[in-house]
Amino acid sequence: MASNNQFVTFNNGQEYPILGFGTWKSKPGEVEEAVKVAIDTGYRHFDCAMFYGNEKEIGDAINQKIDEGAVVREDLFITSKLWNIFHQPNIVESVLKKTLSDLQVEYLDLYLIHWPMAFKEGGLNDDFIPKDDDGATIEGNGSYIDTWKAMEELVENGLTKSIGVSNFNKRQIQEILDVATVKPVNNQVECHPYLTQKKLKEFCDENGIILTAYSPLGSPDNPWKKPEDPTLLEDPKIMEIADKYNKTSAQILIKYQIQRGIMVIPKSVTKNRIESNFEVWDFELEQEDIDQIDTFDCNGRFVHMKGNMHFKDYPFIDEY
Ligand SMILES: NC(=O)C1=CN([C@@H]2O[C@H](COP(=O)(O)OP(=O)(O)OC[C@H]3O[C@@H](n4cnc5c(N)ncnc54)[C@H](OP(=O)(O)O)[C@@H]3O)[C@@H](O)[C@H]2O)C=CC1
Numbered sequence: 001m002a003s004n005n006q007f008v009t010f011n012n013g014q015e016y017p018i019l020g021f022g023t024w025k026s027k028p029g030e031v032e033e034a035v036k037v038a039i040d041t042g043y044r045h046f047d048c049a050m051f052y053g054n055e056k057e058i059g060d061a062i063n064q065k066i067d068e069g070a071v072v073r074e075d076l077f078i079t080s081k082l083w084n085i086f087h088q089p090n091i092v093e094s095v096l097k098k099t100l101s102d103l104q105v106e107y108l109d110l111y112l113i114h115w116p117m118a119f120k121e122g123g124l125n126d127d128f129i130p131k132d133d134d135g136a137t138i139e140g141n142g143s144y145i146d147t148w149k150a151m152e153e154l155v156e157n158g159l160t161k162s163i164g165v166s167n168f169n170k171r172q173i174q175e176i177l178d179v180a181t182v183k184p185v186n187n188q189v190e191c192h193p194y195l196t197q198k199k200l201k202e203f204c205d206e207n208g209i210i211l212t213a214y215s216p217l218g219s220p221d222n223p224w225k226k227p228e229d230p231t232l233l234e235d236p237k238i239m240e241i242a243d244k245y246n247k248t249s250a251q252i253l254i255k256y257q258i259q260r261g262i263m264v265i266p267k268s269v270t271k272n273r274i275e276s277n278f279e280v281w282d283f284e285l286e287q288e289d290i291d292q293i294d295t296f297d298c299n300g301r302f303v304h305m306k307g308n309m310h311f312k313d314y315p316f317i318d319e320y
């Protein structure tokens with residue numbers, strides 16, 4: 001099944017599977033089994049983050065599969081992300097080394113700055129969301145430009161093959177490009193039919209940066225979801241297209257991104273969903289259906305971190 005994988009090529013020549021496996025909200029206790037099922041299904045690209053609190057269990061799953069001979073390390077493409085309290089350059093390498101130790105691997109394939117905005121600086125044992133007495137997140141002094149310079153050293157030291165960013169807007173990416181000696185290969189952002197990221201994609205295409213679509217199914221288990229929020233997977237217009245191809249809504253949402261050349265990382269801890277989300281290689285959406293899905297854009301964001309809107313590097317004030 002793994003042979004069905006389709007790859008993108010980064011600006012540094014590294015190839016990466018276009019379809020990956022999300023792990024946010026996958027609890028310790030369930031994520032280990034989910035990752036093992038995913039590897040058996042054929043997924044080779046795993047999207048992780050220290051913030052998700054489950055890298056140790058993901059590492060256990062990966063290593064069990066390596067030990068039993070199902071895969072070798074070189075078959076896998078593992079992404080992780082540097083959290084917002086770790087922007088100070090002198091701590092970046094030790095934070096990555098903690099992720100490597102939890103994932104039980106010698107190197108990452110892709111390491112991202114998780115958000116452009118910095119929270120109050122902390123260490124590995126500190127709260128990931130530092131709060132003041134009123135319960136508001138405390139902003140930090142970090143600058144993503146300085147952080148980027150420390151990220152470049154990780155590539156030079158062989159700790160990660162590629163580096164990139166996540167949740168960065170056009171202006172913030174341009175600032176990185178202006179100083180980079182190692183170019184970002186990837187910007188991971190929320191992306192689905194309600195937020196197609198057309199303009200950001202055009203800018204990234206022009207600069208050789210591949211987008212990854214997070215929350216591609218509309219993140220129905222998102223902790224900030226309100227009852228009145230639309231459920232993308234049940235959108236009648238998506239369901240109609242799914243019926244036309246005899247596919248599920250999830251498969252249409254995943255294939256939509258693949259045909260746009262966008263990496264896509266749906267999350268599931270449910271065996272039959274993990275499997276069916278990977279069964280997207282035997283059909284092609286017609287261009288008229290892709291064009292129609294493009295028209296569903298309504299700047300609909302599920303992961304907005306609105307509580308941090310006043311931070312100097314909050315990314316979602318700019319148009320894109
Ligand atoms: N860089 C960043 O800041 C961010 C990165 N991410 C990354 O992107 C990944 C995906 O995004 P996420 O927000 O988790 O949301 P998704 O859009 O992937 O949706 C996940 C939800 O959809 C359900 N689901 C999965 N497959 C199906 C299916 N075939 N039919 C019906 N329901 C289904 C899952 O349920 P169940 O698990 O119960 O099966 C879960 O509730 C994350 O896990 C994370 O790795 C996400 C947000 C922010």
Ligand SMILES: CC(=O)C(C)=O
Nearest residue numbers: 024049051114115303
């Ligand atoms: C889910 C995630 O990656 C966030 C909120 O940063």
